[in-house]
Amino acid sequence: MKRISCFLQILIISVCVSCKDKDPGLQFAGNTGLDLYWHHTAGRDKGRYLLLSFMSAKAQRDKFEFKFEYRIKGREILIQLRETVSKGKCQIYPGPWGDECTSRGDVFIPESELTQGTYRFILQVDDRKVMSTLIVDPEKYTLQIPSNEFFNSKITTVYPTPENLIFGSIGYTGTENAKLATALIADFEKLGLTVAKVPDYPYRDLGGGSFKHLETKFWEPDHYMVSVLLQLNSSDVRTVFEMVRKYYESTGKKLQIGLFCSNNMEQLTGGPDSQLDAFYKL
Structure with missing residues (x-):
């Protein structure tokens, strides 16, 4: 009986430590899902690139900055939310927004890292994954997201401004x-x-x-x-x-x-x- 009691105590402590160490921003993003705003642009510091802005699908009182990493391997693009940074409580502005706001994070992918053709586009947040398709051609980029309840975007196609x-x-x-x-x-x-x-x-x-x-x-x-x-x-x-x-x-x-x-x-x-x-x- 003593051994069972000791085992239960260790299990409870392990669970509590695990909960305590869990990134609250990751939990929030994993629970609410993400919306994507994206476009192609250029800048003197980054050259020509795709800007992917991921935002929490829902608002809450606590604001986080999402920290993403991306990796391109062959014809696969993996974008992973690795951590979040707490920005405290949302600022309160006059109007209907109240005291809640969305959280966000950006990914910059240089145009030079993408070649013409089709990529498997994977978004991963904790243990959630959504696999989409990104089609790159000289005149446009098209993102095809399958029907799902976690990751969405109202923008399906962006057009890079021609060079020169x-x-x-x-x-x-x-x-x-x-x-x-x-x-x-x-x-x-x-x-x-x-x-x-x-x-x-x-x-x-x-x-x-x-x-x-x-x-x-x-x-x-x-x-x-x-x-x-x-x-x-x-x-x-x-x-x-x-x-x-x-x-x-x-x-x-x-x-x-x-x-x-x-x-x-x-x-x-x-x-x-x-x-x-x-x-x-x-």
């Missing part, structure tokens, strides 16, 4: 300065840039597909903005931005410049009457 695009806008005030914008656009052509022909897809970085080359917008009292969508071809982004900078300074700093390159989201911004700031891949 220069896009953005040239702004000016007063119709007398329209010729400055027109001359700058002509200088792009001298560098070998041509009007970009892109598929009619809802590219996130191109205004969801509404971005049109040379489209002009006006707002009171006398402001104009001309959209630019060009193909780099044989030129490079530094050469283009340096040409724009010199032109801007030589014409009295009268233009508003906001230009980007789709390769790594390099940018040239500023004006009027101020210097232009250039940002390149780190």
Whole structure:
């Protein structure tokens, strides 16, 4: 009897220790499931990549930061929630949200790590696994998630913005300065840039597909903005931005410049009457 009692005490202690050591954020994610928001983008620090944002399917008063790890082996992608970090109680904001919030964590997968074809896409949280299919082709990424009660996404397809695009806008005030914008656009052509022909897809970085080359917008009292969508071809982004900078300074700093390159989201911004700031891949 004594031996049985001793065994039960050890069992109870083991269970209690196990419960105590259990990551509460992992428990929360495992119980509620995860929703996925994802898209393709680019950045000067990470280059071109897929951003996968996993969020708890339900809200609660305690907030956690989810820490994921991913591994690509052959045609299989494993994304695993390894741990969570407590962020304390949710902040309370005015409105219908109350004192509850969702928890989240991000995964960044470089475009260079994915090749064209089909991958088995596995999400693992503790002992829960959902196996989906990710299809990679040159123009889009498609995620096919089977019907399940744990992992879901409202986004099935994302479209990577084509490489080697220069896009953005040239702004000016007063119709007398329209010729400055027109001359700058002509200088792009001298560098070998041509009007970009892109598929009619809802590219996130191109205004969801509404971005049109040379489209002009006006707002009171006398402001104009001309959209630019060009193909780099044989030129490079530094050469283009340096040409724009010199032109801007030589014409009295009268233009508003906001230009980007789709390769790594390099940018040239500023004006009027101020210097232009250039940002390149780190």
